[in-house]
Each structure stands twice: as C-alpha cells, then as structure tokens.
Amino acid sequence: MKRIDRSSKVRTGFHQAKWDEPIIYELSTPGERGILVGQPEKAVAEEVEGEAAIPAGMARNTKLNLPEMSQAAVLRHYSRLAQQTLGADVNIEIGQGTCTVKYSPKVNDQLANLVREYHPLQDESTVQGMLQIFHETDKYMCEISGMDRFSFQPSGGSQGIMTMASLIRAYFKDKGEDRDEIITTIYSHPSDAAAPHVAGFKIIFLQPDPKTGVPDLEQLKAVAGPKTAGYIVANPEDTGVYNSHVKEFVDYIHSIGGLCAYDQANANGLLGVTRARDAGFDMCFFNLHKTFSTPHGCGGPACGATGVQKDLVKYLPAPLVGFDGQKYFFDYETPSNACAVGKVREWYGVAQVVLKAYCWIRSLGPNGLYQVAKTAVLNNNYLFKKLMELPEVSAYYEDGHNQRVEQARYSLENLEKETGIGTLDIQRRMMDFGMHYWTSHHPFYLPEPMTLEPTETPSKKDIDEYIETLKYVFKEAHEDPETIKTAPHRSVTHQVDESEMDDPAKWVLSWKTYLKKCE
C-alpha cells in the first residue's frame, strides 16, 4: 500500500468525544429501575412499625423527582460524560499551569481501595497498618520540608492555607499579642489572601518589582510592623520565578516577631533541592493531589498536608498519629494547647489520598523525588527556551538571571497587538487539539498571560508536540484569525453564551429551575 502521510506534527484531525448527551432527566422513563434495594426481611417487618413511626408531619410529602432509568442507561450516560471530560489519563498535561497535573499511578489507586471499608471510629488496634501509613507519611513530609510534624486534616490547598492562618492566629492568641495583618504577594495563589481573610486577618499584598518579578526587601520593611502576624507566600510564585532573597524576608519577619508560612503548592520543582525550614519558615503545606501525584478527581477529594516547626506542634489540629515503639495511636495530648486550632475536618483527613501519596514516595525514594524535581525544572526550562524563540511569545522579569523553576508565565501581547488574537482565544483554540492551556488568575497582571507547567510527566516528544501545536495556532492567528475567534470547533461544545449567567432572573442552577425559567 501507499505510505499513509503522518508527517504533520500537530493533531489537526483531533476531535473530542461528543455524544450530544441529554440531561439525565430527559433519559427518564417512569417505572424503570437502576437497582433493587429490597424490602425489609419479613421477620423484621412483622416486628416493627417501619416508616409508620415517623412523627406526624415529618414524613416526606412531596414527590421525589429523580430520574427513573435502567442500570445500563445510567452507566452509559455517565460513561459518555466521562469521555466528554479531558482528564490527565488521556491528555498531555502541560497547559494547566499552577495545577501540577502529573501521572497518578494506577497501582496507588488500587491499593487505596483497601481502606474503603474502614470506619474512622474503629478501635486503634484494628487500624495499625493505616496508622503506620499516616505516621510514616508524616515523617516523610517532615524530611522533605524540614518541619517537625504534619497534620493531614486539611483536605485541599485552600484549607491548608486556612489551617496555616489558624495556626498563626492560635500562636498569637496564646502569646496574648494583638496582631491582625498577614503579608503576601500578588503572585502567590489568591487563596493565600482569601483564606487568612476568612480567619479574620487583614491582608497586605506586596507587588513584584517590574524587573525581578519578586518584591524587594525594602517594600517588606516599609509595611511590616507590630501588627504583622505572618507572611504567607509561595516560592516560586505562580510566575515560576523564585525569590532568591526569601530567607532575608523570613528573617526580617522573625525580627519583628511574626511567623512565616510557606505555600508549597508549587513545590514540585524543589523536592530534595531546598526545604521550607532551611529558609526559616515556621510552617508549610503540600498539596498531596498535586506534588505527590494523587489524582485531582475533578477537584477533590484531596489533601493539603500542613506541617510546622516544633514550637508550633502544640497548636496543630488534633489528633496527631503517634508511635510509642509498640503501637501507633491517636495523640490528642501533644496538640492540646488551649489556643490550638482544634479541628479543620472531622477525624484525621482523607486517608486514601495520604495512602496514595505514601505509595508514590515509596516508589521513588529520595533519588526519585530529586529526579522528579530536576526533570520538572528541566522540562520547563526546555519549554521556556523553545517558546521564547517564537516572536509571538515574550516573558516578563527576563533579565538574564531569572531561571524559571517548574512553571512559567509568558505573555502573548505581541501576538495580540499584531493579530487581535489574545490569550483567551488561544486557550479555546488549543482545545481543538485536545490540549489544556491556562492563562492566569484574574485580574491579569501581565498582559495576555499564558501559564504552562509541564511537570516531570511528559516526555520530550510530548513537549515538542505542545510547542508545535502552539506554533500552528499562532500561525493561524496571522492567517485565519476568524477560526480562532470562533473556537472551539472540535471540543465537546461550542462557545458558551454566558450572558445570562449573572442575571438572577435568568440563571439556571438546576434542572427544575431550567424548566421553570426557560421560555
């Protein structure tokens, strides 16, 4: 046969699965059933009142409008919806900057199923294995960060930050000092401000120097003072720029009596390279669902493991998992300070996520973690070098000294000026090639931002394909901007008309309100 031409480096023939799937209520047929539940056993029913025992007025008196579907129909519907979702299992995850979407090993998911039927209140003696995993993972986290003790209760990054803010609050409450200001930076995650705000703090943002991309120390000194409770910051920040002077910042905050908290959501490029405690931080958190590979699950369940240096252990949420040389046990004593945080989640945290992170660490060992960090940074710098060769792409804070760590924020302002095609357009068009692409948190601080984070997961071939795809789309921006403006074309849906989504009279938040509100 004739050779089939596969010379194109770009997936121009891609189309995402699209089933044109109805809303589940439209698939309902009265009388169909998805599962049999069964009646109470006869011998039981004979002896009890059953639902007749419900007090007057407390029985359901409205129809329960759920879909009525056969089991196959339910499965088919959700299988199709799954196919209409671009998970990391099917995608080269380079475009979800700041999200650290890496390979989640399947063996870890399978092993986590072993704890499906554990109840959190089982006797300690029945869960020694799981407690050992909590305890060991705590030790690993301490070794990776330099901290002295971790809590796994926080169940996401933002809850981790909230826990750090709560720890800072607890510390000053205990000391009897009235400090109510938290300092952070513009390029740290927005939750570094939002969570402490929820905890009752006032927030002060430092702005980056337009040349270096990080604030200078003078700026910190100008605003830090006796009201400063803490400094909560990411490093590298979301631009991928690492603040080389971070220790001086930390030392200064300490000199005025404040605490320093490290948002390690961006830790993937630092494993085995540098540690939070070595820079003087008093506490930090890791996203186990990012850096430590546990799957993101469409946005949780997750874990924002939060660790502290020894002086602060007494304020951690209780319990911790201790080991007395013989057995593992829940330690409510150590964190029992009267001002301690108490609880941020019931019981101990998302156990299956901790277990998966444990498995991942054990699959890599110290050398593997170091390799993860180095490769993630290598991948990113390779991508950076290649993209900066394109006239459409530029980067701020590029004065020759700033080597990006694990991610980078670029700017497409040149492209936008020339073609009118901006970063949000490119984002939609990249979907037509089956790829994610992320801009930046709002408001855009740099013009037409593009934030990419390759992690250690993609191969060089994968990265090259991503670059080729971007080049293809940039070329299109010059030659056929209309196609980009109207993108996506080969994703699951076309441009969503969001014009009514902010109008209380028109927005639709459930099927029943759709039926009520649609004209």
Added chain:
Amino acid sequence: MRGFESHPYIPNSVPDVQAEMLKEIGMSSLEELHKNVPELLKLKEEMNLPEAFGSEYELRRHVERLLSKDTDCKKNLNFLGAGCWQHYVPAICDEINGKGEFLTAYGGEPYNDEGRFQALFEYESMVAELVDMDVVNVPTMDWAQAAATTARMAQRITGRSTLLVPEYMDAEKKKVIENYAECCLKMVSVKCDCMGHLDLEDLKSKINEDTIGVYFENPGYLGVIEPNGQKISDMVHEAGGLSLVGVDPISLGVLATPPSYGADIVCGDLQPLGIHMYYGGGQSGFMATRDEEKFVMEFPSRLFGLAPTSKPGEYGFGDVAYDRTSFGHHREHGKEYVGTQSALWGITAGVYLATMGPQGMAEVGKKIMANAQYAVKKLNEVPGVKANAFGSAFFKEFVVDFNGTGKTVADINKALLEKGIFGGKDLSAEFANLGQSALYCVTEIHTKEDIDTLAAALKEVLQ
C-alpha cells in the same frame, strides 16, 4: 550522581534524552538548574527517606502486607456511624468514579471538561430535588465544613453574630465551625429535652435580635427525628433569623424535606449516597437554598449552571454568578475562598441518586428504619440495656444506654470487638450526662441475622 535513571513515571529521566535537552538550554548537568536557589538554601545531602522499591510488585506486597494487619467493616459486623455511615455502595458508583477521565480531570473549561460540568450540574439538580431546594453547590469538604459555611452565609445575610446550636451536636463538627467562623460569630447551645428534641422553652429564651439563626439536624446527631421543625423555624423567623437544617440525605426518601418545615439553608454530607467510608475520606459536604438572589449570592462555592452555546440545540455549562459578592449591611466581612474540595464525590452522589430513583430512595429509607427499629427491639431484650434511650422516633441511629449494666461502653466494645463486632460510638466523654451510652447505627446493609448476632453477643458480654 544523584537522580533516578529511567524511572517509569519520569520519561525524561532517560540519560540520552536528558543530555539532549540540557544541551538545548545550554547546560551540561542537572546541577546547573535551580540557579536562583541560593547555595545556602540548597540541600547538600540526599533526603533521609527509604530507598525506592525495586518494582511495582514490591510496593504492592509491602502495602498489602501493612494493611493486612488491619481489619474493617466488611470483615466485621459494624454498628458505628456518628457522621460516617456504612451503606451499600452500588457497583456502578465505583465504576463511574473510577473512570480515569473523571478521576484525573481538574481545571479544564466547560468545553473540554463538558462531562465534568454536566455531571456536577446533574448532581446539583438531583440533590435539589432530594432536599426540595433549587440551588446546590459543587460539594465542599464534608458536612462540618458545609455547616460552617452555612453559618457564615447566614451570618452575612443577617449581619448578626450568634448561632444557636443543639446541645446534642457532634463535638468535632462544632470545633470545625468554631475554628472556621471564629472571627465573626459565636455559638450558643440550646438544651435538648428528655426526648432528645430541642427544648423549645430554652430556645425561646435564647433567641434575640442578635440571632443569626438556629442550626439543627434532622435526624439529630443522636439519631432522633426532630418533630418540631416548623415551630423552630417559626420562632427563629419571627426574630429575623434563619432556619438552618443539616440532613442525612439518605433519609429523604421517607422523611420530610427541611423546606417543608421552614428551612432557609439546608446542608449535609453526601457520603451515604454511594460513597465508601474510606476511614473518613469519603465525606463530602453540600449546601442548598432557594433560587433567590439573597441566598445564591452568599454561596462561596462554585455553582455550575446550564446555558446555551453558539450552536443551536447544544447544552453548554459554566459558572453562575461568578462575581458573587454583595455588600450591604455588615456583609463587607464577606468572602470565603474556594478551592479543591470533593467534586468526585458530587459526581458519585449523582450516579447514586439516578440509579436509586424515587423508588429506590423510598425503599432504602423504609428498610433502614425497619432494621434500626428491629435492632432497638432486640437490644432492649438484653438485660440492663436501654436501646433508643430517648424513646423518640429515630431514623438509623439511636442511643443505647448501658448504665444499667454496670459496665463501661469501652469495656463492652472491647469485648464485642473480640467477637468481630464494632459496637456503637462511646458517648461517655462527649455527653457526660448520658453516662455510659453509645450511639449505634443500623442501615440497609444489616440483616436480621446480623442484628440477632449483636443482641446475642451483648447478652453474653453483659452476663
């Protein structure tokens, strides 16, 4: 040379590829990376962690062995509940939430993650029907967080600062709320009467113009069905506060929905709806309100909505009222954060509700009630034991009073454990006034035989 060559999770750890990439960026070794990290801060030695397992199999063996020391609710007869409950998880729920596309998706847009948006919109729609509200959030961490957020939403709406909560409330949940809402509200306990119901006289004396609202649960933490929902709602409404109700969603096939007795905000945990217990990792919180701007604008969570697209006949999705901050009287203290929470369990709860349908939900409620009532009856046949100590109507949990046995719950549970039974949660520390009592949970998974086994075991243990 540090590093791990050709690790299966790190394609570019292949030395040749690495060398080629390093060359491309003008470097000759990995050490040259991290130029901006000062030498002083660099870790000079390898981390003190166990070396990597040599194979995937070794890892599997290690973990399986470690966990083989444990035992669980499948291998034993479990009567623990108290916020995390053992219900039957239809196979289809595991099948769907195990699908790699859902399991590994994250922050895509409504175009390429359409399925995630639609599945969560459908979950919102079905839970809205279940609780008889209009609007439900993309799930938060757990019930405790949902209750804490409910409290803060109500605080912003009313501009007040005291939240009334029942005496019989989960202490851990209370602590979560305390920490989360420390800066803007305080909680005051309302006494419960001898039936385990909220004491209306005490409630009346504590409601005032500073009352954000009353948060109560149905069924309550100790299992009792609160029959005075409407009276409580009326009392708090009269004072300008809100009625905030926590529910166990699996009860709503048979129990009245909170709005039918005046609830303004409903919250609860999705875990009973097709999610395994995972040692407390299966929790997932939800809030629900009417489709009124006043409430919707106070959700801190993402709310996925339906919208048209540029192609006629196509469903599209997106975030509704994304700019969701209103400022008015006292609301300026406003905003809460959003972030990664427990979306996968939202999808799972949707699968569960669609699978169960209206009939399944009614049947499971009936079956649970019958089994639990049977258990009370059987346990009451055990000398010295008083099951359903409050003597009230209950759903699936009930207090078992062991004060008449002369034994502690701790001792009893220890003895039960030896017989392969997980006895109910020991309440003696949490509610001293109940003495030696335990909270038992019986659901549709328990058979008559299981319950008879428990009763027989207790008889033996208490002899």
Added chain:
Amino acid sequence: MKKLGLIINPIAGMGGSVGLKGTDNTAAEAFRRGAVPRAGDRAKAALSELLPVKEEILVYTCPGAMGGDTAEEMGFQTVLRPGTAAAGAGMESDGASMDAGALPESLSATSAEDTRKLAEWLLSEKVDLILFAGGDGTARDVYQAVELSSPCVGIPAGVKIHSPVYAKNPRAAGRLALLWLTGKLSMTQEEEVLDIDEEQYRKEHINTRLYGYLRVPKEWTLTQNKKAPSPLSDAAAMESIAYEAIRQMEPDTYYIIGAGTTTRGIMEVLGLKNTLIGVDLIRNKELVANDLGGKELLSYIKGKRAKMIVTITGGQGYLFGRGNQQLTPEVIREVGKENIIILATKTKLASLSGRPLLVDTYDEELNHSLCGYYKAISAYGEATVCKVAEE
C-alpha cells in the same frame, strides 16, 4: 431592529503623522502639512465586525464624512440626521488627491459643535449604542452631549488616546458593539474621558484633565479561568474599598475626597452628594462642601487635622498631577504625606503590571518627598503596597 448611532470625527488623527499633537484647532495646519484623514478607515474596520448582522441594524448618523458615507458604502441601512449637509463629501475615497494646503470646506465644517449636535440627536432618537471614532477631544465632545445617558464605544482614531472609553483597536470596538447590539452583553462600566491640554502638550507639558465618564459596555470574556476565587467586579471592588476607607475614618478630621469613581464610592456608601470630577470635603462622615479648588480647600483645613483620599487617575497611573489639579502642592503639603490614603482596585493596579504610581505636581521638591511605599486600600480588609515615584 437595533439602532446604532455613528459619529466619525473625520479630521481625527490627522495631526499625528505630521508632527502635530492633535487636531484641536489645527486641522487646517495638519492638512497643509499633507495629512491624510484616516478616521473613516478606522471606523470601517470597526463596522466590518458588524457586517454579519447588518440586516438587523439601522445606523443613525449624519450624511457625509461624519458617518453616512462610510455606513452606506458598507451597505448598512441608514437614518440620516435631517437638515444637515454632507460634511466632507468625497473625502473618504479620494483624500490624497486633494490639494495640499487648503482644508476643504466640507471638512473644516466639521467641528466639535457638529459632534455634539449629532450626539444630542442620537440621544433623542434613543439609539441602543453610540459608536464614535476620534480621539480624546472627540470623546470630550460626546461626553458633553451624552454624559451617562447612553452606552458608548470609542473607535480609536485620534492622535491622543488617553481615555479608556476607547477600545484597544478599531476591530475590538466593532466586536464590543456587536456583543452589545446582539444582547450578549448587558452590563456597562464608567470609563474616564481624559484629555490633555493640547496647547500645553505641544510645548511638551502634559496636563491631563478628567472631563467626565462615559458608559461603556463591559466585556465578559469567554472562558475565563475559574479555578480560584474571582476578583471582585469593579463596582463591587469600589464598594468594598469604600467600606474599608470608611472603617478607618477618624473623628473630627477633614477628609478631602479626590476625583474619580473609586473615591466616589465612599460618598455613595455614606449617601453624600459628590462631584465626580471634582474634589469634595467631608468631616465626621458628613459633607462639608462639594467641588472645591485648591485655595478653598486650604482655607478649610489650614491648621486642622486633615487627610486626603485619592485614587489613580489619568489612565497612566498618576496619583497627583493628572486630573486632580485642585490638589495643589500647597494642599498636599498641608495634609502631609502620612495622611494621604490611596484607593485602587486590584484591576487598576494589575493594569500597571507593577509600575510605580507617579506624582507630577510641578513642585519638584514635593514630588521627591512624596516618593516611597504606600499601603493602598484595594478591598475591605486588604491593602496592596504601591511604590510612588517621580517617573
């Protein structure tokens, strides 16, 4: 049918290419130097975005170069303002062939007055949107007639474009108009109408004034990333900032409230009458006086406790010296650096990408002393550190 008002200032932009800084009062000179009118082409680029829906649009405009020619050439249905002769007829197609040295009568006839009259007529016809092509001078003229009563979009065609009422480029203006007319957008926001004094500008002195605000459709960009909490909308941000500024207010202290929408938020939250482009004075949350000049301000605050609340004006990140010249060096000195309170929305600060805020008060010593770091209020309970510099 949607009604689109169209105003083209045909001489806009002619000065720039020939070294004149604007065409206010100098169109003839520009023309003499060989400038080619280009506003028509810029308008055309914008209107081309509307072609897909041209059957559903009626263009209301004047005959001739002020809009009629362009609209008709592109095939739009027009409603022409009665009683006006075609201004600049024939200019569009053949501008370059005209005699250099003499501004055609048809063109010279288009003046600021024509723009205002056309705008007033468009208002009386209740058009859905006014699309105007020109520069800062044109925006001022439109503002005089329209104020906040109709949504407007500016097509940048002039030499001086300082006013954010203008879209980034003509096509973007067209797209915005399209979204508005097809009902895809429903919110507007107030954008500044700024202009520099051209006489001064030609002599290298920049003195931007804030003339007012026009309502511009607010673009709600598609596929925003929504992984994190959103920043507040501008309106909500301003209200949030106002609550914080009010929370910090001390008793028996004069507060000078500078010009701008951000500072206006304070007056609105307090329910006080205010001057959008002027300076107001309050004390104990009550109004003392509206719209004061430098001398009047001094007479109130001399020797009293006084603070000054200002925001970034002038589009370029100026704190003083653009759009708030009532705040004279004397007033600033009297208040004192430590009593200057800056308000700025995060969106505004983001648009500066970390560049410092500027002071240019014509008093160099004062400028110098005002430099340093300030905690600008950027939301309730939140400040952003801003560097203030001379340039």
